[in-house]
Amino acid sequence: MFLRSGIRRRGAVLAGVTALGLALAACSGGGSGGGSGSSNGGADSTLVAYTGQAGDYQINFNPFSPSRIGALxxxxxxxxxxxxxxxxxPVPLLGTEQAxxxxxxxxxVTLREGVTWSDGEPFTAEDVAFTFTLLKDNPSINSGGFDGxxxxxxxxxxxxTFEQPAFVKGPDVLNTPIVPAHLWKDINPVEDVIEEPxxxxxxxxxxxxxxxFTYKANPDYWGGEPAxxxxxxxxxxxxQAGADAIAAGTIDWQTGPIPDIQNTNKNFPSYDAFTQWQNQMVLSTCSSTEMGCEGPQTDPAVRKALYYAMDRTQLNKLAFMETANEISPAFTLTPSQDGFVSDAVTEKVAPMTAEPDKAAQLLEGAGWKKGSDGIYAKDGEKLSLTVEVVTGWTDYITALDTMASQAKAAGIDLQAAQSSWNEWTEKKGSGNFQLAIDSLWQGPAPDPFYLYNYFFDSGSGAKVGESAGNNYARYANPDVDKALEELAKLPLDDAxxxxxxxxxxxxxxxxxxxYVPILTGGTTSVWxxxxxxxxxxxxxxYAFPAVWSAMDAAEIFKKIQPAG
Structure with missing residues (x-):
């Protein structure tokens, strides 16, 4: 559906897929900008993009590294x-047929003929086999769980080939970036930084x-040099700097709401905005004492108390300019994936208003007692928690300021700690955190299996101090692992x-x-x-429109053309 503002909003789309979205919201701006970003004009125009990166880039084009800055x-x-x-x-790229x-x-899989690496060497099936062997041999970067x-x-x-039926693994296999065997045979894929991809x-x-950093078109690309x-x-x-750059007309694409987003084209005639929902915003926790996590957040009662302490309606209004949507504690997209929700899940979506009585009941049932300062404590430990957030992510910072007041009313002391994106990423990967505000993303097919497999499978976790994959919460539950193992054997259509x-x-x-559910973020691109x-x-x-959704952005870059 369309709003009068010109922002295109899609809720449930074809066959129940809800569109993707984590909003990197801008919190200031204004003016009547709308000029072009830096360019040489005509066919040689340079598209200037901002992904939300706050602070300097540290060069790393290793596609398997959590600290990569690009190249996917x-x-x-x-x-x-x-x-x-x-x-x-699926759109054929290096593959042309699959069955x-x-x-x-x-x-x-049949591969495309006549493809070369950018150093001139031929691309062959040996590169594909090498890539997947590399992933299988290095579990910390094997985010898709390839075990074939x-x-x-x-x-x-x-x-x-797989020992068990593996239909659901097909999309992850086909969506994995392929690296050149002749160069990567001498690379440590977990630790090495790639400077010349x-x-x-x-x-x-x-x-x-x-x-x-700048990309230039590949004149020898198998699909033809892009426009x-x-x-x-x-x-x-x-x-805020991103919003100011839109107002000044110095960037061409950023993904994140801007002030008065309902009137983007009116305020900035050269720009338009597009909003979708899919990424689920969370307070991620270092959850497992068995894996070395320490702090009050390792108590499930504390995590659930935070869940009930939130006033999500207030959060949406103050932090996300009402671009966010409901979220399910089962992490199924609502309403498009409601059919996957167990009948035993009595609370299909998270409450939109705070329920402090439930929070208190959970904490007191777990032995926490409220002190004279109104904050709970247990065994001499005050219920005080630190949430890691990236400096400059003003929507998340505003959300945490709001959550801190809500949590205090429920007897929980919540503090935000800002750091660079690189430091934030390192803390999550190593387990050196209590809480981190982040989002869980969907997989390559409209099915909750992929999110569960990415973020709840113990195989992509690690002990604190070691590098974890997507399951940086270090969640380990044998029943979940077993269920994921069995789901991987079944066709996606056998409900x-x-x-x-x-x-x-x-x-x-x-x-x-x-992962404590916050809201399903509305992803807004301004371009x-x-x-x-x-x-x-x-x-x-033809692709999910977010500049930081790398595989989608790569398709968009190939599709768009300089005007005129």
Whole structure:
């Protein structure tokens, strides 16, 4: 549906897919800007993008590193592109055909002929087999949980074999970035920083400085040199700087609401805005004492008390300009994935107003007692928690300020600690945190299995001090692991067989709550429609429109053209 403002908002879209969204909200701005970003004009225009990076970039184009700053999709391509915003067939990239055998134990992929790496070496099936062996041998970067065997049949055919049926793993396999074996055989994929990336993609790294880096079009790209010749990613001081840059007309694409977003095109005639929902905002916790986590947040009662302490209506208004949506404690998208929710989950969505009595009941039932200062304590330990947030992420900072007041009313002391994106990422990966405000993202298909597999599978966790994958909450539950293992064997369309395993997972994660649900974020992109054409729209939603959603952004860069 359309609002009069011109912001395109989509709730449930085709076949029940809800569009993606974490809002990196800007909290100031104004003026009547709307000029073009820096450019050379015509076909040589440079698109200037801002991803929300606050502080200097630290060079790292390792596609498997949590501290990477780019290269996914643009430089390192997967076999196929999966559009998270709309139900559609996978788009062939390095692969051209793919098919499963009848029992789901073998996936066969035909590769594109005539592709070369950007250093001139030929791309072959050996590169694909090497990439997946690399992931399997290094669990901390194996975020998709690949546990099969990749075999090069010949230069243009590769097979993936699994001991058990693995239909649901297909989208993750096909969406994995492929790296060149002739270079990566000498690289430590977990620890090494890549400064000169070599890929098959439509773009090459042209220039890097801590304040900005630039891609240039690859003249030898197998799909033809893109019309957009240069992309420049800026590092700014935070969301306010991004909003100010839109007002000044010095950037062309950022993903994050701006002030008076309902009137974007009126205030800034060269720009338009587009909002969708999919990413689920959370207070992530270092949850497991067995994995070395320390602090009050390791008590599930504390986590659930925080859940009930939130006034989400107030949070949405004050921090997210009412661009966010309801969230389910089962982490199924609502309403599009309501059909996956267990009948045993009595609270289908998180309460939109605070329920301090429930919070108090949970804490007191777990042995916490309220002190004279109104804050709970137990065994001499005050219920005081620190939440890690990135400096400059003004929407999240405002949310935490609001949450602190709400938590205090429930007897919980909540403090925010700001740091650079690099430091924030390192703390999460190493387990050196109590809470971190972040979001959980969806997988390549409209199905909750992928989010569960990414964030709740103990295999992508790690002990504190070691590098974790997506499960940086270090959540470990054998019942959840077993249910995920069984779900991986079943076809995505066998709802009756799959639901008992969803029931098991949801019962455990609602009870344990290692990620405390906040809201489903509305992702808003603001882009320069006067300078560039071909942006995604309701009529042609060919990719999820967020500059930080790397694989989607890579498709958008290939599609858009300089105006005129």
């Amino acid at each position: 999709g643009t430089i390192y391509e997967p076999l196929f592109f999966h559009n998270k915003a709309e139900v559609s067939d 499963w055998n009848d029992d789901g134990t073998e996936l066969s 065997t990749a075999t090069a049949v010949d230069d243009t055919h590769v097979t993936f 070599v890929g098959t993609g439509a773009y090459l790294l042209d220039d890097f400085k801590p304040q900005a 957009l010749k240069n992309i420049r990613f800026l590092s700014l001081s935070g969301n 009756a067989a799959r639901q008992p395993y969803f029931d098991t997972i949801q019962a455990q994660i609602v009870e344990d709550m290692p 320069n429609t006067a300078k560039f054409t071909g942006w995604p729209s309701d009529d042609d939603l």
